[in-house]
Amino acid sequence: MADPRRKAGRYAYGPYAGGPDPLAPPFDIRAAMDEIGRDVMEGSSPRQALRELLRRGAADRRGLDDLTRQVWQRRRDLQRDNRLDGTLEQVRELLQRAMDAEREALRNEDSDDARFREMQLDALPNDTGGAVRELGEYDWRSSDAREAYAEIRDLLGREMLDQRFEGMKQAMQNATPRDVERVREMLDDLNNLLAQHAKGQDTQQQFSEFMARHGEFFPENPANTEELVDLLAARSAAAQRMLNSMSAQQRAELAQLAQEAFGDPRLAQALSQLDAQLQGLRPGEDWQGSGRFRGNNPMGMGEATRAMEELGQLDALAEQLAQSYPGARLEDIDLEAVGDLLGEEARVDARTLAELERELQRQGLFERAADGTLALSPKALRRLGESALRDVVDRIGARRGERETRRSGAAGEATGATRPWAFGDTEAWSVPRTLLNAQLRRAAGDRRKLDVSDVEVVETEQRTRAAVALLVDTSWSMVAEGRWVPMKRTALALHQLISTRFRGDDLALITFGRHAQTVELGELVGLEGAYAQGTNLHHALLLAERHLRRHPDAMPVVLVVTDGEPTAHLEPDGEAYFDYPPSPHTLRATVHEVDRLAAMKVAFTFFVLGEDPRLAAFMDEVARRCGGRVVAPTLDGLGAEVVADYLRTRR
Template structure:
């Protein structure tokens, strides 16, 4: 039997996160965070800045906040709140015109008296409608228009508090109005008991069984019912607060004419009082300025005020500026409702990015409780920095990407049994041969550690590397701060992964010099401090080289200024500008002591200071070193290339 043709329908995936969405790009995120940390931000601030700025694929919190405020502004700019008053005025004028037309065709004293009554009506709409509540209309059209006013007011007032009530009460009968009034009385009784702390579980069940049709949201407890009603009641109060005093007074008078029964207004006033007592934390005092041309009825205006409240809450959630703020605080459903599904997707992706950064262990707590980049994060930043540097070196040399290992030296052709701690590559042929010979002797195991042989390599000399980086204020001021840190990251990554036997020491020098770990250097903030104490830095470099007497000594100096400070025997740093003879003597003297260790010395001169150029030329000639004047973008490539050149030599 032939298979029946099947039709398939395709649509958006709505059950949770999109399974086909691209994975979170932690590399881009970490590069961004690392860049901000190196510029002086704390890791927490850098993470917040990333979330505010967003990524290449996702809008950030700032962009989403801007759209929220645009939506809020558009809502106020296009609408106004007096739609119900305007409609009542039009109906009142229609009723008065029809009544006067009818009276004008009657030649009686009663008609003239009624015309005088109409002429004496109060000028305000609320007062006129109230005065006409007992008027005996002679025109059927006028009576119908006046009844429309009462019906409209009742439906609008109910629509303010109960969603969809305006449509449900179209052409309401007196019996319908009585049912509404009974519902309000029962509701106020329920809320009153709840406010007094009484158990209302049974009363709530009976209330919902009797009046559940008025609550399509289907609340399951008194608390849920209060939450549902309080939000709309607070929005209705904010709507009144947003109107002029005259408009507010008119509505208060008109409310007594709702459905021609003042008891309805009284029941609603009692409801508002109950809700305000139960939920004082709702915004009952706020207001908003509406200045557009589109008139909104009371129910519609109340919903607009609800939207304003939701948009304000979203703006606060997106700001993440309050204590304990988390991305999980953002109401994704409300965000999607107001800004569209893509906004919800972007916010969810940012929250996932924050969670993934934490899950991957890229941050850790310092002893003082602050957040800092973990060693894992520093390795990833180092990989990125080294990758950029290697790309620059290859581009300069015309090389293609290759995978090289420089930790163990060149293979000699010989092999030896593996021993604990060996990191050299396995000799696969010898390892498999050993396994076959062992199995031929009756051992059934497929492979054993005793079978493994490794490739012997020629011994490669170690290097003791001292990277001296200038941290004086001019490095920050002239934009050299981040390139300096990325250079240290790249060199540290290269040595820790490819030349693990080498010993790298990072030394910073401003007014004083000090040895730092990589994490300290990456998070180091620029400080306004005068002094370039190369003398102290060379002293620490010499100590490092002497601690590694069997290693090839390498000294790399990155600076943008001649030495202006030196260390006194008592440990005090002395600053002078221009450089004093004492500073120059101390610096040259320490350089001579380091030179006695026969290191490879390279000065990387940043900027175009002629005094610095003269100084580094002289000291490089004195110690047999080199001078390199790289661009900021090329600093990392020059330092890494010089290190590799020294290793090859």
């Protein structure tokens, strides 16, 4: 970035030092593809591998699993720390305060009426709801008691409204009878609007009139009746789930107390009618659910309803993050809900994962196979090959002091000489000689900057072509012993090397288990391990011979990667014969095919995995017969050994 200190009209530039590079992409596509490729080579489908990457996360961004855990932690915290009977507890405290004040006033009064009132108080029902209802017509002697009882009615009304309308608890603080009447009128108009809407009538005009008259009760400012119903139904369903979560006794107490809200039973009736209409209009809402709250923090009815609503939102978000429904995409995740429920950092993580999924799709790293499944594209396979080859070259370089080169070598090896360019030449330009020629021409008076006569190309010598057959063992032991992925990465590295640097060579990938087959790179990468007995090297050698005979002018090379003796061979009728321990017939058929290839001057190398002495002895004997080599690499060094042997053979 530019140095803010300008000197002599010039700027100084240097690396950005203010933290992470703000222009860097939020994710590493190459690293993501490496992870996907590893999972595919271990047997996952490309779709499963992509989903697994998104579940784990990328770089320093949390994945879907971490976000889901945060959802469930938030859910547990809500239920662990809170309980739903806050309103009942407040009512009990206010009722006790009213009773204590009234009894104190009666105790100081010496009259038959005072004694009669004391008997009335003693005869009140034991449950809070019944006691509050019985006291509805009681003529309080104590002003403190009368005030506490009025506060109960006020509290119940505000809590019931707060369950269904945002901010009503604060708005109805110290409500006057006129305020209560306005709320009741709003509920009557609302119920009438919903009734007309339920009949299928066009209610837009009625809705506009309703909002003009009662819009102050709806700060969310819905645009039409449908949006209003959605808004109210979500809260009403949450209120019902809150009731479902309470004990039968608590529900009964609240039902009785509801009649005393603001001292007007019509409010409870209007709310009950509203709930019934909303349930009919939105039967798909969760009206039957419940939750177990076991904490010590008492919540009021409105607060508890919002907690139930939040639980519902968390459940919906968990379903989105699970991505378990058909056609699921990360774009389905409500990022606004993620931010509201889990915080801004979680929203950024979810957005980054969605962008990663889109970028992988945009770059063409996946394609649809003929059967409709998701497959790695040739571009993705090239990237995996680049990664595998880079690892192999690093290992070879560390062992031999060599370094990676990026020459394609398609036209042959450079001799060090140059010659003037002629029409049809495809060799690389010699830039130093070309520029020198241009300068000499201009020094002689020709003012043209560059002319075709200046161009010289690098001379190359003809390089021998090779026909290469890589035979890889796909028997179950390769999977069981952890050799499956190293084998695939070896094939990737060799394929990448030949397709980029030695393009004139022709590579055949041949797998052999009970049977052998020639496969494309994508098939090998996605090949799943299957339990099948048999190591049919004989069949693989037959396919290798077919490949080599197609290229009679090329140097024949056969590379064999295996961890077991031949235990199967191909019969004349095409059936595979299997026996263990290896049948002499199988061994003779395999050795016979080796001899046939040796007569074609094939360069053999056998890469023996594991420490089976019988396999080692057999391969040593075969190598002596055909003049080949036996290499016993480690799993980590398999790719380096195969690539290095291929390069050695070509030299």
